Amino acid sequence: MGAGLDEFGLIARYLAPLAGPGGLGLLDDAALLQPTPGNDLVLTKDMIIAGVHFLDDDPPGMIAAKLLRVNLSDLAAKGARPRAYLLGLALPAGIDEAWIAAFARGLADDQQTFGIELLGGDTTATQGPVVLSLTAIGEVPVGTMLRRGGARAGDLVAVSGTIGDGMLGLEASLGQLPGLAPGDAAWLRDRYLRPQPRLALGARLRRWATAGADVSDGLIADLGNIARASGLSAELDLSLVPLSPQAMAALAVRPELAARIPTGGDDYELVITLAPSDLVRLQVESDPPLTIIGKMVSGKTGIVTDEKGQPLGPGGYRHFGS
Amino acid sequence: MGAGLDEFGLIARYLAPLAGPGGLGLLDDAALLQPTPGNDLVLTKDMIIAGVHFLDDDPPGMIAAKLLRVNLSDLAAKGARPRAYLLGLALPAGIDEAWIAAFARGLADDQQTFGIELLGGDTTATQGPVVLSLTAIGEVPVGTMLRRGGARAGDLVAVSGTIGDGMLGLEASLGQLPGLAPGDAAWLRDRYLRPQPRLALGARLRRWATAGADVSDGLIADLGNIARASGLSAELDLSLVPLSPQAMAALAVRPELAARIPTGGDDYELVITLAPSDLVRLQVESDPPLTIIGKMVSGKTGIVTDEKGQPLGPGGYRHFGS
Numbered sequence: 001m002g003a004g005l006d007e008f009g010l011i012a013r014y015l016a017p018l019a020g021p022g023g024l025g026l027l028d029d030a031a032l033l034q035p036t037p038g039n040d041l042v043l044t045k046d047m048i049i050a051g052v053h054f055l056d057d058d059p060p061g062m063i064a065a066k067l068l069r070v071n072l073s074d075l076a077a078k079g080a081r082p083r084a085y086l087l088g089l090a091l092p093a094g095i096d097e098a099w100i101a102a103f104a105r106g107l108a109d110d111q112q113t114f115g116i117e118l119l120g121g122d123t124t125a126t127q128g129p130v131v132l133s134l135t136a137i138g139e140v141p142v143g144t145m146l147r148r149g150g151a152r153a154g155d156l157v158a159v160s161g162t163i164g165d166g167m168l169g170l171e172a173s174l175g176q177l178p179g180l181a182p183g184d185a186a187w188l189r190d191r192y193l194r195p196q197p198r199l200a201l202g203a204r205l206r207r208w209a210t211a212g213a214d215v216s217d218g219l220i221a222d223l224g225n226i227a228r229a230s231g232l233s234a235e236l237d238l239s240l241v242p243l244s245p246q247a248m249a250a251l252a253v254r255p256e257l258a259a260r261i262p263t264g265g266d267d268y269e270l271v272i273t274l275a276p277s278d279l280v281r282l283q284v285e286s287d288p289p290l291t292i293i294g295k296m297v298s299g300k301t302g303i304v305t306d307e308k309g310q311p312l313g314p315g316g317y318r319h320f321g322s
Numbered sequence: 323m324g325a326g327l328d329e330f331g332l333i334a335r336y337l338a339p340l341a342g343p344g345g346l347g348l349l350d351d352a353a354l355l356q357p358t359p360g361n362d363l364v365l366t367k368d369m370i371i372a373g374v375h376f377l378d379d380d381p382p383g384m385i386a387a388k389l390l391r392v393n394l395s396d397l398a399a400k401g402a403r404p405r406a407y408l409l410g411l412a413l414p415a416g417i418d419e420a421w422i423a424a425f426a427r428g429l430a431d432d433q434q435t436f437g438i439e440l441l442g443g444d445t446t447a448t449q450g451p452v453v454l455s456l457t458a459i460g461e462v463p464v465g466t467m468l469r470r471g472g473a474r475a476g477d478l479v480a481v482s483g484t485i486g487d488g489m490l491g492l493e494a495s496l497g498q499l500p501g502l503a504p505g506d507a508a509w510l511r512d513r514y515l516r517p518q519p520r521l522a523l524g525a526r527l528r529r530w531a532t533a534g535a536d537v538s539d540g541l542i543a544d545l546g547n548i549a550r551a552s553g554l555s556a557e558l559d560l561s562l563v564p565l566s567p568q569a570m571a572a573l574a575v576r577p578e579l580a581a582r583i584p585t586g587g588d589d590y591e592l593v594i595t596l597a598p599s600d601l602v603r604l605q606v607e608s609d610p611p612l613t614i615i616g617k618m619v620s621g622k623t624g625i626v627t628d629e630k631g632q633p634l635g636p637g638g639y640r641h642f643g644s
Contacts, residue, residue, distance in 0.1 A: 028470045028551065029535065030366040030400045030460075035357040044352040045408040045457060047444045078352045086367040088410070088455045122369045128450020133410045135367060135457040138352075148350045213351065229350065 010123060014104040015087075020117025022084060031119035033084060039139040044074035050129035060099045061106030062193050063132070068110045070216065071136035072197035073268040077214040079146040079206025080138030082114055082199065087121035088133035095130065114199070144206050149229035151211040151273035153298040157234055160198055160269040161288035162244040163219050165191035167264025168257065172250070179253040184246040191244075195268035201285065202270060208281055209272040218265040220304045220312050223294075226273060228302030236294040237307045238262060262312070332445060336426040337409075342439025344406060353441035355406060361461040366396035372451035382421045384515050385454070386428030392538065393458035394436060394519035395590040399536040401468040401528025402460030404436055404521065409443035410455035417452065436521070466528050471551035473533040473595035475620040479556055482520055482591045483610035484566040485541050487513035489586025490579065493572070501575040506568040513566075517590035523607065524592060530603055531594040540587040542626050542634050545616075548595060550624030558616040559629045560584060584634070 022032045035041060048070070050056050054063050068085065075082050087107075091100075111117060119137075169192025171177050172185040180188075198214070205212060211230055213222045219241065227234045241262060243251075251258050269288070273296055274281070282290045294307075304312045344354045357363060370392070372378050376385050390407065397404050409429075413422075433439060441459075491514025493499050494507040502510075520536075527534060533552055535544045541563065549556045563584060565573075573580050591610070595618055596603070604612045616629075626634045 030364050030396045032467055033363040041355040042352050045410055045443045047410045047446050049448050051449055074352045088367055088369045090453055121367045124369050126371050127373055131412055131453045133455040145354055
């Protein structure tokens with residue numbers, strides 16, 4: 001590790017202050033979690049890697065926030081309340097103390113925002129790129145976890161917020177939307193860099209949605225996961241997919257990006273299925289609102305089609321906007 | 323990933339069969355764990371990296387066993403019963419399907435041995451070396467987790483099994499013990515490559531030991547962690563540290579390795595502290611036996627000394643055997 005900082009020095013100075021009571025001051029090599037009686041635990045683990053999921057010169061606090069939030073988004077998709085996390089850091093020699101300090105500040109800020117604590121983890125040296133691994137732990141009342149596999153034929157498909165902002169935010173970050181108004185570009189970049197896990201929405205949806213997933217890999221891919229796990233296919237009306245005003249401004253600059261909206265990923269919205277009889281419930285959701293975009297049908301398993309039954313997939317986005 | 327195997331193909335073919343009921347067939351991106359009523363959860367996370375913790379051409383099944391067992395050893399040191407684990411795999415392009423198949427077989431074998439199940443995880447591509455991250459989850463009856471910080475001045479220090487086999491097994495693996503009988507070399511290599519987490523012993527120790535840790539970083543370092551967390555120092559009589567017959571045979575070949583026994587690490591035995599009034603309990607422990615090697619004293623915090631009060635540490639091993 002850079003700057004002569006050994007593992008104990010690093011843990012003591014920057015990570016121990018993040019540990020909650022269960023983390024035992026990070027003086028133990030295992031952590032304690034007292035489950036809330038009457039609850040199931042929900043666990044998820046995502047890794048992110050420099051050069052794949054973030055860039056070497058991205059601000060460390062932003063990387064910390066993204067690492068935490070992509071995992072919290074998985075918990076949101078299950079309707080779970082987040083409680084704590086464990087952290088694995090593989091760090092090359094080029095990482096210095098300032099990087100670690102900024103990374104820890106980013107974690108501290110988000111611990112406040114989301115009411116969670118660090119339980120423990122591992123730091124190790126690597127010859128390769130930075131690898132960050134996070135295990136997030138949440139809770140739901142026994143038996144109420146929202147799953148991917150609960151959709152039924154005839155269920156409607158709805159999505160929260162707006163889709164495509166993540167992909168367009170990455171384009172803006174890469175300087176690929178030069179004609180866009182600076183305010184719109186900044187808004188899209190923030191959508192890409194600082195996901196907003198839909199935790200409050202997920203906790204409400206848990207009571208009546210039949211299946212749910214977060215939109216991390218792309219709307220078609222994530223809806224396809226619901227379809228596969230439910231033994232159904234999904235019919236998506238691409239013209240109904242909700243876009244932000246900023247996304248529409250970006251598409252006015254580069255119309256060809258419209259094709260990538262439903263496959264782009266990194267939106268961290270929720271895609272759910274619901275019984276038609278629960279349609280009225282959508283009207284009370286406003287933070288963010290839910291929009292009906294399709295329905296679940298029996299037939300082939302794990303396929304997403306357009307409203308005419310044409311398969312959408314890696315190539316299917318060509319239909320979008322046409 | 324090599325051989326054109328995408329993430330879903332990999333998960334479906336090799337990892338989904340390892341998932342228990344809580345893993346939901348790995349069709350969800352979060353897992354469910356129902357805590358046993360009246361229990362606390364114990365969580366630990368260790369990462370291992372190619373070129374640092376194992377070699378690129380080590381057998382994948384052996385790497386899987388080591389990854390799992392180093393984490394289970396952390397649970398053993400807490401007196402916890404292991405239940406489940408989450409797995410993160412960052413894999414470079416050179417990893418092929420045969421590697422993954424052998425790795426999964428290694429996990430499957432150890433799931434049987436230890437009665438645990440895969441809950442979920444993440445696989446991702448990397449430009450760097452293989453990085454493996456594992457979060458292990460165990461349980462203890464509420465309030466009974468064995469900690470590092472519970473030692474009291476006057477407590478005795480004991481260690482399970484024999485110390486130094488891990489370090490000597492690595493030497494044997496590297497071909498650095500050429501004069502040693504093949505049977506002894508094979509036994510030491512196995513001690514290095516296949517740690518035996520002391521789970522049954524840890525579960526018994528939880529009832530009366532005052533503090534515990536596993537010997538992963540080296541006896542002096544791990545006892546030092548107990549001392550630091552307990553606000554004490556530890557006095558170690560190096561002449562009492564138990565050695566295996568195979569270790570003694572290795573030291574007959576290379577006597578200078580004796581100096582590295584108490585710092586070598588990778589033994590995955592347990593080092594504990596106990597009240598002198600509990601000394602009689604040691605006599606019934608035989609699997610493996612416990613040996614008294616020192617005592618806890620007030621004074622400087624986090625220091626390990628020899629029986630004359632001379633600090634042992636990175637340089638302190640010079641006293642060993644002299």
